[in-house]
Amino acid sequence: MLTSLTRRGFLAVYAIIIIVPLTVVIFGSFKSTQELFDGPFSFPQSLAPDAYVEVLGGQNLGRSFMNSVIVSACSVPITLFLASLAGYAVARMRGFWSWAIFGFLVLGMAIPAQANMVPLYVLFQRMGLLDTLLGLVLANVVSTLPIAVFILGGFMRTLPRELYEASAIDGTSPWRTYASIAMPLSAPSLAAAGIFLFVIHWNELLYPLLFIQSPENRTLPLALLSFQGEFQTDYPLLFAGVIMASLPVVVAYIFLQRYFVAGITAGANKG
């Protein structure tokens, strides 16, 4: 249906559509506003990181970066831990309880964050979790737990039961079996789920927007959003912020690409 030439042409055009905006952003972050508007494609005249210095220094983005690191570094392992515990139990149980617990935990995938944000806000207010990073961690864990249980539980169910049973015969406690058999064998799916969660938690905007009030507790996406309000067309500054916000995920993507694709498709596979 597609001749080689049209195929190459189409792919080349699509590659350009992906690459050009990204290049313009990288170049742009080293330019002055005037220089950017004069020639968006040109290589920057100097590689002085003025925009980065300003973004990280005066505008609290450095602080926000650390907040994002803290929130992701807590949310991802906690979610993985809770989900793997539940997934392991569901994989080892049989019959009604296995089905009921898995079903209950996975049901949350059908609830969009907007649906319960008002009561969650009220609950956090009563618990004193508003405007805290702890509240953000909790919200992240809750919102991604269903999909994490789905991915990890699904994987652990495919591990041969004999492995669990052999260790049960040896008199090993469920905890030991979980820690020394189920977890190591689940490494690929843990990696995939972990990266999937990292992308979601690192980029999360709605919860910070709802729960965070003071500028010093902002995470990166929220800081960027308020940034845009203040510096409408200071694109070099915005671009430096965009790059700071993307850097950790991009570096991880370059090194762990295989797991990224596996994790994000596992997420897409939930339908």
Next chain:
Amino acid sequence: MSVSIGGAKPASESRRSKASPPHDQKKRKSPTRVSPALYLFPLPAIAVTLVFLVMPTLQAFQYALTDWNGFSAAFNYVGLDNFVRAFTGDSLFTNALANNLKFMLVVVIFQTVVSLVLAMMLTKNSRGSILLRALFFFPTILSSVSVAFIWKFIYDPNFGLANSTLGAVGLDSLQGSYLGDDAQALYWVAATQVWFHAGQMMVVFVAGLQGIPRELYEAAEIDGAGKWQQFTSITWPLVAPATAIVVAYTTIQSFKAFDLILGIAGNPPKASLDILSTRIYSSFANAEFGYAAAQSIIFMALIALVTWLQRRVLRLTQKQE
């Protein structure tokens, strides 16, 4: 619940079904019986889900029946007034609903087509294909706010990339105001959404396409079937499960385009770019907790309805094949 792609799952499932029958017959008294301690394992996850997900969701139904502003101690139950108001007395809501459906439809159609075409071109595991797949997938990992800023610059009517490129090649007449034009703005954001996530859906399609045995195409070729016929009678029916996943996921994703809209249009967005999620957020920010809760329930019901409809339609088309 999940539709398997690329044959990976059926393999593991068959292994499992082969492995389990002997144990089921053994019944439970041997040491293979699960320890009661196992029932403690899912408790933390269940507790967190109950307190922070299930209860708040149920509470949303309660709030939806009130005129609560979120702060005062007193509030009144107003029955279904909030729901009536959403559909009959609030043009902001119906406008957001219409925008949302338009946005969803455009994104689902274009994202599915673009990602399928890309996947068909990059099915082979050659070095070039793998490299291009990695590149096309890349935007998916960026944050919506970042993507929004990048495209805001492209669409900027005065200094933006789109107009300056058109100007440089002498096509000044094609220059537009993009987001500035209310009639077009939503479609330009839809294009951004497709740029953002088509690569992700391409990967789902690649997995589906790689599961189709090559012999089918060889046999079809021997029978003298043309490329188009091969597509309609082999590729399309066999890639249907992957299509179901892509369409369902894209629908939900486009309903949740919240971040992208706020980033590209500002907070709160202007009417031509307002969708349900941003509208709910605006009501919430206006301290209309009861009304926001009611809107969020409509939102949830709509997602469930659209997902259900889609499954019906896809099942029907699959049966026809």
